[in-house]
Amino acid sequence: MPSRPIQILIVATHPADTFDMAGGTLSHHAAQGDKVTAVIATTGVRSHHWELAEMKRQEGASLDVEKFVEQAAAEKLEEVRNACRIMGYDDVRDLGFEDDDILVTQDKIEAIAEVIREVRPDIMISHHPYESGGLKMHGTIGQSTIYAWQVAAGTGRGRQLRHAVPCIYFMNPMAYMGNNSLEYASTARADLYVDITDVIDKKVKALDYISSQFYGGPYSRKRSEVDDGTYGNKVNVAYAEQFQRFFPLKCYTLPITDAELEQIDQSPEVGMGRRSEIVGAFTPLPPNMEFSSKYRTPKEKYNL
Ligand SMILES: [Zn+2]
Numbered sequence: 001m002p003s004r005p006i007q008i009l010i011v012a013t014h015p016a017d018t019f020d021m022a023g024g025t026l027s028h029h030a031a032q033g034d035k036v037t038a039v040i041a042t043t044g045v046r047s048h049h050w051e052l053a054e055m056k057r058q059e060g061a062s063l064d065v066e067k068f069v070e071q072a073a074a075e076k077l078e079e080v081r082n083a084c085r086i087m088g089y090d091d092v093r094d095l096g097f098e099d100d101d102i103l104v105t106q107d108k109i110e111a112i113a114e115v116i117r118e119v120r121p122d123i124m125i126s127h128h129p130y131e132s133g134g135l136k137m138h139g140t141i142g143q144s145t146i147y148a149w150q151v152a153a154g155t156g157r158g159r160q161l162r163h164a165v166p167c168i169y170f171m172n173p174m175a176y177m178g179n180n181s182l183e184y185a186s187t188a189r190a191d192l193y194v195d196i197t198d199v200i201d202k203k204v205k206a207l208d209y210i211s212s213q214f215y216g217g218p219y220s221r222k223r224s225e226v227d228d229g230t231y232g233n234k235v236n237v238a239y240a241e242q243f244q245r246f247f248p249l250k251c252y253t254l255p256i257t258d259a260e261l262e263q264i265d266q267s268p269e270v271g272m273g274r275r276s277e278i279v280g281a282f283t284p285l286p287p288n289m290e291f292s293s294k295y296r297t298p299k300e301k302y303n304l
Pocket of ligand 1: 013014017138
């Protein structure tokens, strides 16, 4: 552990990205007295507000979505503030870019650099710049964040402060690998896992708040199993979050934890038992929600 509390800045593309990839890890930091600032780059409305998307599906060109965008953005922000509060941090700021404003642009870079200069983070977290082959919004904000690091580390203009962030992590670097052929050209790899088993129930409850994109209830529990549960299974714990360092780790000696040392003499029962916790079994669904098989695709629909 460092000799003083640290400041972490997470630069998220969409509102839920503030906690649904690295939130368990950030929860650990908040609990030990570190400060967490979450920046939301885009409103997430045009890509992730399913109620509005459903209205558009039903009404087609007769629906002018602009009437609803401001209200929908406020709803999503409120959901995420509640979710982050559960994870233990409440400094949540939105930059207000549109989530279909897809390019890496100087104004996005400057906006992120401005937050870096103000917050002066010790650790910065964002998306892998080549996520989805670097072509989707996560990649745009990941790239913008790296450029913003470079801009903020310079002398700036006029009376701007400078701040060089010493440590950067990409969150969930492998989550989107394999969804399109360009992703295989990426340098994404997970080289660090954080065991979040002790806070996975919080993460499920935080996801329950994200009702505008139907994350609450059954999906929240399923999502925790298939994402955090899969990562956990890779490193012999129940739930984990994965990261990739941007700069290599610098140490005086080679790092190893007591958790790794204990594996030497661990019985298989302990190892398998530790991986086998299922948070859905211990975290009740919100009222009026239930697990259901009624949305399955019938086999006839797969006829070629
Ligand atoms: Zn996102």
